[in-house]
Amino acid sequence: MTPRPFAILALMISTGLACAEELETSQGPVQIEPMIEGLDAPWAVGILPDGSFLVTERDGDVLYVSDGKSQKVKGVPKVAARGQGGLLDVTIAKDFPQTREVFLTFSKPQSTGAGTALAVARLSENGKRLTNTRILFEATPGGSGGRHFGSRVVEAEDGSLFVTIGDRGDGPQAQDRSNTIGSIIRINRDGSVPADNPFVGQADIRPEIWSYGHRNPQGADLDAQGRLWTSEHGARGGDEVNLVQPGLNYGWPVISYGKHYSGKTIGEGTAKEGMEQPRHYWDPSIAPSGLMVYSGALWPEWKGDIFVGSLKFDYIARLDGTPLREVEQIIGPETERVRDIVEAPDGSIWFISVGNGAVFRLSPDR
Numbered sequence: 001m002t003p004r005p006f007a008i009l010a011l012m013i014s015t016g017l018a019c020a021e022e023l024e025t026s027q028g029p030v031q032i033e034p035m036i037e038g039l040d041a042p043w044a045v046g047i048l049p050d051g052s053f054l055v056t057e058r059d060g061d062v063l064y065v066s067d068g069k070s071q072k073v074k075g076v077p078k079v080a081a082r083g084q085g086g087l088l089d090v091t092i093a094k095d096f097p098q099t100r101e102v103f104l105t106f107s108k109p110q111s112t113g114a115g116t117a118l119a120v121a122r123l124s125e126n127g128k129r130l131t132n133t134r135i136l137f138e139a140t141p142g143g144s145g146g147r148h149f150g151s152r153v154v155e156a157e158d159g160s161l162f163v164t165i166g167d168r169g170d171g172p173q174a175q176d177r178s179n180t181i182g183s184i185i186r187i188n189r190d191g192s193v194p195a196d197n198p199f200v201g202q203a204d205i206r207p208e209i210w211s212y213g214h215r216n217p218q219g220a221d222l223d224a225q226g227r228l229w230t231s232e233h234g235a236r237g238g239d240e241v242n243l244v245q246p247g248l249n250y251g252w253p254v255i256s257y258g259k260h261y262s263g264k265t266i267g268e269g270t271a272k273e274g275m276e277q278p279r280h281y282w283d284p285s286i287a288p289s290g291l292m293v294y295s296g297a298l299w300p301e302w303k304g305d306i307f308v309g310s311l312k313f314d315y316i317a318r319l320d321g322t323p324l325r326e327v328e329q330i331i332g333p334e335t336e337r338v339r340d341i342v343e344a345p346d347g348s349i350w351f352i353s354v355g356n357g358a359v360f361r362l363s364p365d366r
Helices: 171-175
Strands: 007-009 021-025 028-036 043-046 053-057 061-066 069-072 087-092 101-108 113-123 130-137 154-157 160-165 183-187 208-214 217-222 228-232 238-242 281-282 288-293 306-310 317-318 323-331 339-343 349-353 358-364
Touching: 007 339, 028 061, 043 339, 043 349, 043 358, 053 087, 061 087, 101 130, 101 154, 101 217, 113 160, 130 183, 154 217, 160 217, 217 306, 228 288, 238 288, 281 323, 288 349, 306 339, 306 349
Parallel strands: 007 323, 043 087, 217 288, 288 339
Antiparallel strands: 021 028, 028 358, 043 053, 053 061, 061 069, 087 101, 101 113, 113 130, 154 160, 160 183, 183 208, 217 228, 228 238, 238 281, 288 306, 306 317, 317 323, 339 349, 349 358
16 A cells, blocks of 8 residues: 555635635645636636636536636537536647647447547637537447546647547456557547557557556646656556556556455456556545646646546645655645646646536746
């Protein structure tokens, strides 16, 4: 079991959208302010170059927020909003100033239920509508249940797209490479398969697969070297942070540091030849969601550190070191069920609190 970290306690309670309060951290007090409140099951936030931003709500709405005012965006794809499914991630394309393109992941309705899908669309100049919406990828077959869609999308340095896909509650599927369930896929911007994907040309293996053996990765980001990191939900214990590399098997459900909810052992134990070990794991589970690797822009001491939101214990974990370990908990009234965490273009840290129905921004204390 990983040693329990020390806690950093909040000193404030937010009192209004216009108010910036203080939160105590290992870098001293930081300002925390709500950027939007009154949200219904928010899942992801994407910050635009001009400081406006998009927020997804799981029931199918995208909100465009500018100058403190929000409006619903029209033209959003139809979603299967049940269980953990619905409208999920939003990522702003790196070339947004030229293309105005955004990427959305969601549970797409299918004849047998729903599957994780990735779409790209163009945001109108006034933020009111998505146009030229195209489905770039759809996990087929999906599943009839409402669990474990994964659903983060990350744009790599070369413009290709990583999408995390959960096991849909059917663990053995994560070891079956004839479908993309329980995998992380990599595709090109036009939906085609990159020629250097690890399984291209291999019989009975989906060429989109980058890695496999994943349970439910709901956090993903690139580090300064362009490497992909993910946070993944375990079962009863065994939440993981993984450094994801091409062609590797991350073990689920053959190995795990958790147990079934019944208390029974999962698979064959915690290790097996040919299966990767997590860079960090939590026991008991914290229910990790969003993950962000920080650049150090505003807090140089945090450069390269990994921040992960906890849905269960209501805090933001900061991880550092070799081996990787949780070294700080940023916790307060605002961190209730942290679903997403991102770095803004100016280096500030934004996160979604599902419990507060809000997006908050952390910035240096002035």
